[in-house]
Amino acid sequence: MxxxxxxxxxxxxxxxxxxxxxxxxxxxxxxxxxxxxxxxxxxxxxxxxxxxxxxxxxxxxxxxxxxxxxxxxxxxxxxxxxxxxxxxxxxxxxxxxxxxxxxxxxxxxxxxxxxxxxxxxxxxxxxxxxxxxxxxxxxxxxxxxxxxxxxxxxxxxxxxxxxxxxxxxxxxxxxxxxxxxxxxxxxxxxxxxxxxxxxxxxxxxxxxxxxxxxxxxxxxxxxxxGPPARPAPPGVKSWPPAVGDVWTAELTHDDNNYKERPVLVLEHTPGFVRVLGITSVDKSGRRHGYLKLHLSEWEGVLKKDGWLNLEIAHIPYCDFLWRHGECPDRVWNLLCTKADVRERRAKVGPAPGFTFHHRLRSAMNKHVGHDARKVRADAGSRVRQPWTRERV
Incomplete structure (x- = not known):
């Protein structure tokens, strides 16, 4: 028995x-x-x-x-x-x-x-x-x-x-x-x-x-x-992020806060991806560092007009979530020829999200820092409910 x-x-x-x-x-x-x-x-x-x-x-x-x-x-x-x-x-x-x-x-x-x-x-x-x-x-x-x-x-x-x-x-x-x-x-x-x-x-x-x-x-x-490109992180179908594609990714800031943002993929490296971030916050006063994105041209990719940050950011492979679509040809050609795309400003230490404790936590399927979606409300705190997205 x-x-x-x-x-x-x-x-x-x-x-x-x-x-x-x-x-x-x-x-x-x-x-x-x-x-x-x-x-x-x-x-x-x-x-x-x-x-x-x-x-x-x-x-x-x-x-x-x-x-x-x-x-x-x-x-x-x-x-x-x-x-x-x-x-x-x-x-x-x-x-x-x-x-x-x-x-x-x-x-x-x-x-x-x-x-x-x-x-x-x-x-x-x-x-x-x-x-x-x-x-x-x-x-x-x-x-x-x-x-x-x-x-x-x-x-x-x-x-x-x-x-x-x-x-x-x-x-x-x-x-x-x-x-x-x-x-x-x-x-x-x-x-x-x-x-x-x-x-x-x-x-x-x-x-x-x-x-x-x-x-x-x-x-x-x-x-x-940093995290490798292969195998693909669990839960994604289209992989790896193709150059010229728009994805939602967890973008980590210098204070370790991270937030989901659409990003435009520029280049792959063995340990991370070089991207340009997209924000819906009005950046009309800083046109030299941002490119205006019109919804009419980005139909099916973005939900509203946005601004493309021309400073390159580095994102680990494990922080990519899902694919939105492709960058329009006119905008891509503009980025390759005329836009003032620049490297990340030199700072002390590695890019946000790439220190040893970031990599160690990510190997556990965890994230260092705080989710920027958490906001304070009166004496307590509340978490904005994450919306779901079924399509990829």
Whole structure:
């Protein structure tokens, strides 16, 4: 009974990453809903059964003789065709159209499954249900790691997820050992149940270790230079912000207050984006530093007349929220030829939002400072309700 409960807990842990993105966007009311696929565990479960049916004869027959070799090759090709939709299911929308990447991942998944089945052939070959569950556990761990790599943008959030899985693995491992089980059974002598429980445990450990490695690889450059452009922050579809596009972003000021503002994308760098901010505050008295934007020309992009700040600002990739549209050609040509676009004024220290504690907090999906939407009212304070925007 204890072994059954431990196996159920491990199965739930392996299945959870297949259902949805591992991270939430910073502002849930402003970005799109993260990608969810509630039917993924069932689809992977069915695909695992089919893959076990295809891989098991390959492991048993082997590449012995010309006829057997062709049979095994045909079965492996069919296995890749079954693995492809599973890999595509857990991939983000921006990668679903990359046929070569999806095919390469499907081949890798089949190779891992074939290797595990070859190692456990003697134990799981006697019981089809055990063999299918072993294939499911391995496939869920590999696909869950793929999803974590694709969706795990904030490294400290991903590291915390890896730590939770590691703690679960430690607890279940102690439970299994305390009840007389073993985590390294002999495939030739162990029962199918013991092999199954061991594979579930090692799959959870592998998933946890893979998430931790991915988090560490992303955390080091994040803390050194800032959030990367890849993968895309959770909750955005159109990515990365194209040059000439208008986006809403969290623009941080020197006093650490930040506010959502439309910005015009000028240039990408490895750690941030150079933009021009747009404001609706009248700047007619400072025409040398601002460019008037007429609503008639920006229809569908802006909601009212605005002013374009000609001083370049730097914004981390993680602070972009959603896309509005494209800059009109006339304004873009004016910026490239005649407008007095200038660099940010030299000041002591890095640009706002780029000090170490800014980068550290952003790696946790947090923000240093105060939201400028918060305003004082009499003795207390109130927060202006953020409006939602469904379209991107």
């Amino acid at each position: 204890q072994a059954f409960l431990a196996g159920a807990v491990l199965l739930v842990c392996l299945s959870a990453p297949l259902i949805g993105g591992v991270q939430q966007p910073r502002l849930r009311t402003k970005r799109l809903t993260p990608e969810y696929s509630g039917g993924a565990p069932f689809a992977v479960g069915f695909g695992s059964w089919v893959m076990w049916v295809l891989v098991f004869p390959v492991v048993r027959v082997g590449f012995t003789g010309t006829r057997n070799t062709w049979i095994c090759v045909a079965l492996l090709v069919l296995c890749v065709l079954v693995a492809r939709p599973m890999v595509r299911m857990v991939a983000p929308a921006r990668l679903k159209g990359s046929r070569l990447l999806v095919a390469a991942r499907a081949v890798g998944l089949c190779c891992v499954l074939a290797g595990v089945m070859a190692l456990l052939d003697a134990g799981v070959g006697r019981q089809p249900m055990a063999g299918m569950t072993v294939v499911y556990a391995t496939a869920a761990a590999v696909l869950g790691l793929m999803r974590a790599v694709d969706h795990g943008y904030f490294p400290l959030v991903l590291l915390w997820s890896a730590l939770q899985k590691a703690l679960l693995a430690v607890a279940t491992g102690y439970w299994i050992d305390h009840t007389g089980g073993t985590l390294v059974p002999d495939p030739d002598d162990a029962t199918a149940g013991a092999l199954l429980l061991a594979v579930l445990w090692w799959s959870t450990v592998g998933l946890s270790a893979g998430c931790a490695v991915a988090a560490a690889v992303r955390l080091v450059p994040w803390l050194r230079t």
